[in-house]
Amino acid sequence: MEFVCDIRMVSVARVLGDTEMEEAKNRRMRLWGGMPVDKKRLQKVPKLKREIEFLQKQLRDAEYYVEQRRVSDSVRGSSKHFPYLQKTFSVSGIDVPGYERRVKRYRAQLQKQIDAYMDTIAEAQEYIAAVEDSRTRMVLQCRYINGLTWEQTEDETGIPERTARWLHERWWKGQKKDLPI
Numbered sequence: 001m002e003f004v005c006d007i008r009m010v011s012v013a014r015v016l017g018d019t020e021m022e023e024a025k026n027r028r029m030r031l032w033g034g035m036p037v038d039k040k041r042l043q044k045v046p047k048l049k050r051e052i053e054f055l056q057k058q059l060r061d062a063e064y065y066v067e068q069r070r071v072s073d074s075v076r077g078s079s080k081h082f083p084y085l086q087k088t089f090s091v092s093g094i095d096v097p098g099y100e101r102r103v104k105r106y107r108a109q110l111q112k113q114i115d116a117y118m119d120t121i122a123e124a125q126e127y128i129a130a131v132e133d134s135r136t137r138m139v140l141q142c143r144y145i146n147g148l149t150w151e152q153t154e155d156e157t158g159i160p161e162r163t164a165r166w167l168h169e170r171w172w173k174g175q176k177k178d179l180p181i
Contacts (some may be wrong), residue, residue, distance in 0.1 A: 046147025048117045058112045071095045
């Protein structure tokens with residue numbers, strides 16, 4: 001009976017190993033937003049991060065970006081002292097409920113944009129995390145996620161600039177082979 005359990009455990013481990021191998025391969029072949037991951041899409045990540053900061057500032061200051069519309073109306077009334085003569089009074093102010101709705105709608109739009117950009121950055125990070133070589137991962141992280149130059153990448157990782165460029169080029173050539181035609 002123990003022997004049967006051991007065989008089952010071995011086969012489960014073998015299946016999990018195969019599954020993990022397949023999952024890693026699928027992550028490497030992952031399509032990012034329905035399109036293959038390429039350098040141009042990865043190069044957009046630092047710009048997206050800057051845009052997220054800009055949108056978060058707008059989100060914080062949403063009240064200043066939405067126009068306050070003034071409304072006015074006229075009413076008929078009289079003075080409270082004798083002679084009670086009927087007059088027309090003009091009343092004006094800000095449409096507070098309409099303003100609050102517009103601010104709420106503006107904030108929702110900004111938050112939707114921020115969430116979409118954050119998802120894109122997370123997908124790029126997951127994609128880079130699936131790269132097998134740790135030095136290549138560090139180079140890709142510095143270049144595409146952090147937006148560093150080759151010199152800054154060398155300072156950050158300790159990998160010489162020339163080696164970092166070579167690792168990047170080797171990764172890119174491997175990517176071209178894996179992309180579906």
